[in-house]
Amino acid sequence: MQRIALLERFSRNFNGGGGSGIPKALLVVCAVSGGAGFVAYSEAVSNNTPTVADLTETQIKKKRVVVLGTGWAGTSFLKNLNDPSYDVQVISPRNYFAFTPLLPSVTSGTVEPRSIAEPIRNIIRKKKVEIHYSEAECIKIDAQNKKVYCLSNDKTNLKGREEFAVDFDYLVIAVGARPNTFNIPGVEENTLFLKEVEDAQKIRKTVIECFEKADLPNLDDEARKKLLHFVVVGGGPTGVEFAAQLHDFLAEDLSKLYPTIKDFVKITLLEGTDHILNMFDKRITAFAEDKFKRDGINLRTGSMVVNVSDKDISIKDIKSGSISSEPYGMIVWSTGIGTRPVMIDLMKQIGQGNRRVLATDEWLRVEGSDTIYALGDCATINQRKVMEDIADIFKKADKDNSGTLTVKEFQEVLKDICERYPQLELYLKNKQMHSLVDLLKASKGDIKESVEVDIEEFKSALSQVDMLMKNLPATAQVASQQGVYLANCFNRMEECQKNPEGPLRIRGEGRHRFHPFRYRHLGQFAPLGGEQTAAQLPGDWVSIGHSTQWLWYSVxxxxxxxxxxxxxxxxxxxxxxxxxxxxxxL
Amino acid sequence: MQRIALLERFSRNFNGGGGSGIPKALLVVCAVSGGAGFVAYSEAVSNNTPTVADLTETQIKKKRVVVLGTGWAGTSFLKNLNDPSYDVQVISPRNYFAFTPLLPSVTSGTVEPRSIAEPIRNIIRKKKVEIHYSEAECIKIDAQNKKVYCLSNDKTNLKGREEFAVDFDYLVIAVGARPNTFNIPGVEENTLFLKEVEDAQKIRKTVIECFEKADLPNLDDEARKKLLHFVVVGGGPTGVEFAAQLHDFLAEDLSKLYPTIKDFVKITLLEGTDHILNMFDKRITAFAEDKFKRDGINLRTGSMVVNVSDKDISIKDIKSGSISSEPYGMIVWSTGIGTRPVMIDLMKQIGQGNRRVLATDEWLRVEGSDTIYALGDCATINQRKVMEDIADIFKKADKDNSGTLTVKEFQEVLKDICERYPQLELYLKNKQMHSLVDLLKASKGDIKESVEVDIEEFKSALSQVDMLMKNLPATAQVASQQGVYLANCFNRMEECQKNPEGPLRIRGEGRHRFHPFRYRHLGQFAPLGGEQTAAQLPGDWVSIGHSTQWLWYSVxxxxxxxxxxxxxxxxxxxxxxxxxxxxxxL
Structure with missing residues (x-):
């Protein structure tokens, strides 16, 4: 109930007359609140460069948007933001956008690290919107005072990290996620992740070092086998693609350069469930498992890692419960994503402390806040359930307050309901029904003429609908589409304030300002090595083989x-x- | 005198009947001598891979050549070694050859790090000679027992370093040099060098980090100026090229991406002498100094660094003696080369403890050892002086022991003497004399007919000759030519043992086995930025400008x-x- 109340409160603020609730002036709050050693942003006044203090004079009406992150979501937002009435500040520890789907290719040196990185300053330089970038990490978000606290990088030998705070009118969080270690002991210290370009570089170097060490003159076979045992944990698309790339790298290149030790090489792919690539079509899974077996990749499904020491990885067979230990040269950990500490802290502030991931509504607004948006891997959309709102939906549709719904009443609100609750549209499509009316008919039995249902019949007709709700996958595609969507919302903020374009409010008056975010799945690739790729395209179209590899290249x-x-x-x-x-x- | 004695001893060993002094069998000495915790190489016996223990059975006659280093000298030696009767072991901490003249281009990202690196295994794979490579650093050379001790790399997160020892029949040292800090306090800790590819990558990252930090919102102008003050120490070709590249990088690229802070940038180039590029023609120096002034590079000649703290660099003006301190963002130290610790240790073993750099004779053999060769930046050729050998030269030429030399006697030994003492040939050329006879004539006054000189007249005629002796520069060109030369010597070791091709021995009988190493200077480039390059070509031909840049590209x-x-x-x-x-x- 609390969540609904919060949601309603800020829906009202945002969509109704709520636009006025946003403070337009006083962009720079000079007081240092909650300082903890932070230097106020207002101290940045200098003589030569235009600073925020100067800007307040000339651009008093510009709303300050702070964007955290330069990954898929953040960059896509920045690329599509066109309204020059914003003053945008981008904060990210990475001064470039990285084309992460090619990270597995970087681990084998197929693609150079710098080839998949585009400096964010190159991207924002071409924009007409005023965008500033600062290379720093956001370490705390103060939702109440609309302030973010940041710390500059310390990658090179430049001494000390700079601290600063930035105020915002709107905050767009796109900080991504961290690798999920499930708190398994030793994972953090002894395995390599594959999330950043630096990770990929490190993996490549480690592979080469394993080979160089294994080729030293004074080792016995056991030591060589240990060094050349490469373990990949996680049978998702990233783990599978990495294992495939590693196999190609070894088979096509390294085996020629290290002929005397190539027979000691072993690649092990560990997956907790019974199959790898289990988000894909079964045909793809079967093809991938077959190919890996032919390639000599040691595929161990139903296996769980329980401990990683600096020498061994301990693996539990889930069925038998037995635990075995194996020495390794390198482990790559790719088992999914976890929440960053800065997000956990924010969630506590806004009453989401008991969740695992930050929740937003269907418009990407953070639940519990009216000026903060979150997109990409750092948040999930909390799609409202039909059954939670069933009374309101019924009431909204039942215009004459008769206690029953007629077909005509239905058809008037059908489009809005389907837009607000996409699971309903999906349900109808799955059942091959053309409209809600068919559904109601079906629930009442085969009554041909005008249908009229009461609330109980309505509930029973829709009782299965919410089972079709699924969280969006943590992919570049989702993050990128969310960035485009949110930028378009920001571009038409004032316009849609006057002429709302969204669906009818079910639990309120009028319409939502914008259409809710809707993900369009364009298909997904699973490169399997040896110039073979599998692809699952929209409409469950499956394509596997060399031609798909060329499709992969061109896409x-x-x-x-x-x-x-x-x-x-x-x-x-x-x-x-x-x-x-x-x-x-190198 | 001691040096001469040593030289003579191993000259005798090597060239006379000395070939027999080299032990041909017993390639693997199993005893661990001077062990200090090292695992003997003989312990490397394994079942699957061919090891040295197996090789001794089948290839008992193969001489084991150990090559230390994969830089210009080592790689050039390996590329040109063709005699399959050697068993070659290459040891280097770097598993690739790097085209170091392009390192300054890597600092600005003009050229990618991996583009100038060629894996050494790619190079040796194509050879018919048996060559093994081990990625390790040589930490001790035992000249007496013909053994090198090695330690594997520890660059990545692979735990522990492997230790092993390798025996040799011949050792080819090409380990290069380390940057010379002149023991100035703080240089090691606070400056960046430019010798390795990793150094260049680090410089590039630091430049970007300096800009990113200087663009953070909360800094004052002083802090921005500090971060954007780039200091280059050393006005040699590397320092000058780096300063030029840095200037281009800032002017052409970074100034567009960091428009608000570009005016804070300062590049300072410090040089101890009165001019930069002082090994070049004066026209080139003048052009370079003019160009740098026009580019706004702060050129400070006659300046010596006395201290570097983590914030300031203290510079002494040599003329006035005054010391000033300046804050900096980054310092690149490029003031020449020093000797590596492993070389200093070797020098002590072989009686060169009082020298600064390892000395070899003109055949690249280390003085004081008869099986060790050294080439490239880690050694200098100790060219014998004419005046030291003057009595022997006179005696050799005076065939009839008459106490005087005739023209005929001269002409018989002239070619050999000029080959053995190249400074003599240079001297004649500089004085525009056609032969030694002209020189003798000149020393005796204008006597037209047959010249006859005694030892004192001979001495006086040649007294100035040794002043023309110069050490070879520490360049890739020298190292590369030395590698080719030494590989050719190794290729024709037996052939030339039977039919010596070198000059007459002045202090001994017969001929030297090989011609001594002779450096052919092919010219040197000094890229000055802005697509302008200066080149000093053979014959003191000077070329400056855009066309020279294109020459640079093509060369x-x-x-x-x-x-x-x-x-x-x-x-x-x-x-x-x-x-x-x-x-x-990145």
């Missing part, structure tokens, strides 16, 4: 964020075809 | 070690022309 080339990275990635692929992959320990 | 492209790196470097240049340099902090 990934076309999706590059700039002509520069496109040219680089394509030339990297060419280079790999001609010269193979590089094995220098 | 450096043609000198690449493989088609792969050639293609990569050229495509990197193309990319830079089209898209500019990348500014991501």
């Amino acid at each position: 990934y080339a076309s999706k590059q964020v700039s002509w520069r990275t496109r040219a680089l990635v394509v030339s990297d692929w060419l280079r790999r075809f001609i010269f193979g992959r590089d094995s220098s320990s | 450096y492209a043609s000198k690449q070690v493989s088609w792969r790196t050639r293609a990569l470097v050229v495509s990197d240049w193309l990319r830079r022309f089209i898209f500019g340099r990348d500014s991501s902090s």
Whole structure:
């Protein structure tokens, strides 16, 4: 109930007359509140550069939007934001956008690290919107005082980290997630992740170092086997693609350069469930498992990691319960995502402390806050359930307050209800029904003429609908579409304030300002190595093989964020075809 | 005198009947001598891979050559070694050859790190000679027992370093040098060097980090100026090229991406002497100094660094003696080379403890050892002086022991003397004399007919000759030519043992086995930024400007070690022309 109350409160603020609830002036709050050693942003006044203090004079009406993160969601938001009435501040520890679907290719040196990175300053430089970028990490979000606290990077030998605070009118959180270790002991210390470009570089270096060490003159076979045992934990798309890339790298390139030790190499892929790629069609899973077996990849499904020491990985067979230990050279951990500490702290502030992931509504607004948006891997959309709102839906549809609904009444609100509750549309589609009316008919039995149902009949007709609700996957595609969506909302904020375009409010008056976010799945690839790729395209169309690999090449080339990275990635692929992959320990 | 004695001893061993002094059998000495915890190489016996223990059975006659280093000298030696009767073991902490003249280009991202690196295993794989590579650092050379002790790398998170020892019949040392800090306090801790590819990557990252930090919102102008003060110490070719590259990177790329802070940037180039590039022609120096002044590079000649703290660099003006301190963001230290600890230890063992750099004779054999060769930056050739050997020279030429030399006697030994003492040939050339006879004539006054001189007249005629002796510069060109030279010696070891091809021995009988090493200077480039390059070509031909830049491009492209790196470097240049340099902090 509390959640509904909160939601209603800020829905009202936002959509109704709520626009006026947002303070328009006083962009820079000079007081240092909750300081904890932080230097106020207002101290940045300098003589030569235009600062926020100057800007307040000339651009008093600009709303300050702070964007956290330069990944898929943040960059896509920035690229699509066109309304020059915002003053945008981007904060991210990474001064570039990385085309993460090519990270597995970076681990084998097929693609160069810099080829998939586009400096964020290159992207924002071309915009007409005023966008500033600061290379720093947000370490605390103060939702109450609309302030974020940041700490600059300390990657190189420049001494000390700078601290600063930034005020916002709107906050767009797109900080992504961290790898999920499930608190398994030793994972953090002894395994490598595959989330950042630096991770991919480190994996590549470690593979080469394992080979170089295994080729030293004074080792026995056991030591060589240990060093050349590569373990991949997680049979999702990333883990599978990495295992495939690693296999190709070893088979096509390293085996030629290290002929005397190539027979000691073993790749083990661990997956907790019974099958790898279990979010894909069964045909793809079967093909991948077959191919990996043919390639000699040691596929162990139904296996759970229970401990990782600096020498061994302990694996529990879920069926038998037996635990075995194996020495390893390198472990890559790719088992899904967890919540960043800064987000956990925010969730506590806004009454989401008992959730695992930050929840937003269908408009990507953080539940419990009226000025904070979150998108990408750092949040999930909390789609409202039909059954929770069933009384309100009935009431809204029953215009004449008769206690029963007629077909005509239905049809008037049908479109709005389907937009507000997409699971309903999906349900009808799955059952091959053309409208809600068919559903009601079905629930009442085969009554041909005008249908009229009461609330109980209505409930029973819709009782199964919410079972079709699914969280969106944590993919680049979702994050990117959310960025586009939110930028369009920001671009038309004032326009839609006057002429709301969204569906009817079920638990309130009038209409929602915007259409809710709707994800369009464009398909997903699973590269399996050896120039073979599987793809699951919209409409459950499955395509596997060499031709799909070429589709993969063309889609990934076309999706590059700039002509520069496109040219680089394509030339990297060419280079790999001609010269193979590089094995220098750089 | 001691040095001469040593030289003579091992000259005798090597060239006379000395070939027999080299133990041919017993390649693997199993005893662990001077062990200090080292695992003997003989323990490496394994079942599956061919090991040294097996090899001794089948290849008993193969001489084991250990090569330390995969830089210019080592790689050039390996590329040119063709005699399959050697069993070669390469040991280097770097499993790739790096085209170091392009390192300054890597600092600005004009060229990618991996484009100038060729894996050493790629190079040796194509050879018919049996070559093994181990990625390890040589930490001790035992000249007496013909053994090197090695330690594997520890770059990645692979735990522990492996120790092993390798025996040799011949040792080829090509470990290069370390940056010379002149023991100035704080240099090691606070400055960046530019010797390895990793150094160049670190410099590039630091430049970007300096800009990112200086663009943070809460800094005052002083802090921004500090962060954007880039100091280059050393006005040699590397320091000058780096300063030029840095200037181009800032002017052409970063100034567009960081428009608000670009006016805070300062580049300071410090040089101890009165001019930069003082090994070049004066026209080049003048052009470079003019260009740097126009570019706004703060050129401070006659300046010596006396201390570097984590915040300031203290500079002494040599003329006035005054010391000033300046805050900095980054310092690149490029003031020449020093000797590696492993070399200092070796020098003590072989009686060169009082020298600064390891000395070899003109055949690249280490003085004081008869099986160790050294080439590249880790050694200098100790060219014998004419005046030291003057009595022997006179005696050798005076065949009839008459106490005077005739023209005929001269002409018989002239070629040999000029080959053995190249400074003599240079001296004649400088004085525009056609032969030694002219010199003798000149020393005796204008006597036209047959010249006859005694030892005192001979001495006086040659007294100035040794002043022309110069150490070879520490360049890639020298190292590379030395590698070719030494590989050719190894290829024809037996052949030339039977038929010596070198000059007459002055202090001994017969001929030297090989011609001594002779350096052919092919010219040197000094890229000055803005697509302008100066070049000093053979014959003191000077070329400056855009056309020279194109010469630079074509020479450096043609000198690449493989088609792969050639293609990569050229495509990197193309990319830079089209898209500019990348500014991501990768």
